[in-house]
Amino acid sequence: MSPKQTELSLPEDAMRRLAEMKPGQATSLFTSDLSVNEFLLVREAGFRPVGLVLGSSIYHVGFQFGRWSKNQELDTLTQAMYHARELAMTRMEAEAEMLGADGIVGVRLEIEFKEFGNDLAEFIAVGTAVTGERPPPTGAWRNRHGKPFTSDLSGQDFWTLIQAGYAPVGMVMGSCVYHVAHQRFWQAMGNVGQNTEIPTFTEALYDARELAMSRMQAEAEQLEAEGIVGVQLLSLPHRWGGHTTEFFAIGTAVRPLREDHVIATPQLVLPLLDR
């Protein structure tokens, strides 16, 4: 088809389709939470969206004091963050299961503090359930627990991942709520006017991040993943004041679909943009 023909037939075809439309008669339509890019790329990667899926939990986060001058994990709070996210994720996965999906793409996992009360937060997981048009070269799209895979990758990343011969097996995360010790008065006084490292702070932040990352890694090992991509390591202060912070690591665990992992060599382009 020459470009000229495309130019003519494209709007004609589109308008003709709109002319056939019979509003008022409900069709079998699926909903999705994807952007246009994601919608097109997920389809090009060989998946069909089957519906928007969502899970949520309003959670009362318990109470725990950190000792004023001690670096420590606040395990009650860590457990709360784990449990509440788990509830939201499980409910979202249950909806995907009901739709017979192979996986959930474009998952967003958010925490919102709402008008219900001070210690109450909403944990919410939203994504789009998809089914594969054909099974992968080895096995099935679902993960080793027979559950739909989950992925927080964008449509572009998801497409590239599939092209390169990898499949997502699940979102993995690690959380650690940590109380960073306050400095004692004389310690703080000793540093006045000096540029110096504060080893207790450094150590605390190391500790907390390492805990979060190793927990994420453990989840990936449990899924028998080969690696984790798109990892984000976040420090979320939530509403606990300056010295208590949640360190949160999240990424998508992947497994290989084939031996080689080459994609078509990208074309070099020079965008003619003024920025």
Next chain:
Amino acid sequence: MTPWDGRGLPPAAAARVQRAADTRVRSSLLSSPAVAALGDVGLEPVGEVMGCVVMHLGWSGWGCNAYSRWGGPVNNVGYVPAQFSGQGNSAYEPYVRALYNGFEQALRRLLLEAQALGADGAVGIRWTQQRVDGVGNREFVALGTAVRARGSARPAHLFSTDLAGEEVAKLMLSGWMPVGLAVGVSVGVKHDDYYTRTQANSFMSGNTEVAGYTELVHGVRSDARAQFAHRAARQGGDASIVSRISLDTWANESNDHRDHLAQCFIFGNSLASFGGHEGRRARRAAETLTVLPLTTTTP
């Protein structure tokens, strides 16, 4: 001069549209890349279009179902289920109907303007609501750019979408056409009962889910999703993509009890596939090409 009767377009809008139809100058709210992209798929801008309606939302329901019909709250013990507007028996149904009316009327008026300009649809529509002077007064606005397709085929109804011109072009090149904007609305109410009070108590309870509030927010989102899907499906599309989900919650205290309310809006587009086998294989032109931009920062 007789006041406008509310049918068709207000006189000012009708006059402007008439002027726009008579002139050869084509205005639009589109960016240059959007105009270029739309030109590639055979759509030309014919003018910017607007629809607006100011509604007075005077009566927004009489609270939770825990109020018996003859006055006085029921006992504040035990479990009181949440209630949602989409279930048909909710006190908030008239309020939700008024919201639908506001959004849909604004969009209808926008499309009336587009039709008067000889357009086939409107793209890049901003569909918003805002409070205006006076208690309970709300303005619903739809603002977008009317476009006309090259060629002789005309749609049965004008299409509408909040997607930018580039996005519409990407969809059409892959064999998808936007059909219409849709909104799903739900309002839910949950009476504070024994369980919510115990679970949300700051000092007594440790880590626990507050099941009643989860029931409220999950229910109100599910209801809004069902409403959205229903309205998108009624337009005759094959797919829909959600562009925005919003959820507001607030507490309503009166006498000796407290209700929590949640309101959810879902906005999105319904899409139809065209051109044979979903048009995808027929239009190899739309095949994705991997590129590596030669810029220091990703644009």
